[in-house]
Amino acid sequence: MEEKTLRENALEIAQLLSDGKAENVRVIDVSALNSWTDFFVIATVQSSTQQQGLAKLIKDYVRENDMKIHVAHQKNASGNDWNLIDIGPVVVHLMSPVARDFYELEKLWHEGEIVL
Numbered sequence: 001m002e003e004k005t006l007r008e009n010a011l012e013i014a015q016l017l018s019d020g021k022a023e024n025v026r027v028i029d030v031s032a033l034n035s036w037t038d039f040f041v042i043a044t045v046q047s048s049t050q051q052q053g054l055a056k057l058i059k060d061y062v063r064e065n066d067m068k069i070h071v072a073h074q075k076n077a078s079g080n081d082w083n084l085i086d087i088g089p090v091v092v093h094l095m096s097p098v099a100r101d102f103y104e105l106e107k108l109w110h111e112g113e114i115v116l
Helices: 006-019 048-064 097-103
Strands: 022-031 039-044 071-074 080-085 091-093
Touching: 006 022, 006 039, 006 048, 006 091, 039 097, 048 080, 048 091, 091 097
Parallel strands: 039 091
Antiparallel strands: 022 039, 071 080, 080 091
16 A cells, blocks of 8 residues: 555545535645644634534544654643644644634745645
């Protein structure tokens, strides 16, 4: 079996999120801008239940593709605003609409190539 590229992994994760009804899913290639990751996958989620379900889908994908989650962070006390899942070369950001508007990751990383 042929090994997937990091870009393919990022795009497959984005597709999982889209299939799970996440909104405004974006993949940004940030490999030329930093040394610690290659792709951001950013998605807006509408509820903590949706966020938890999507996080489980990502964890299943990671396991099935022999990848490893380095860190999973939740940014606020209740954990509903921003769930960051660090898979090393791919970092997934599951964000509430409020957090997405406030942090504007696409603007912050505007020099990255938008893949999706």
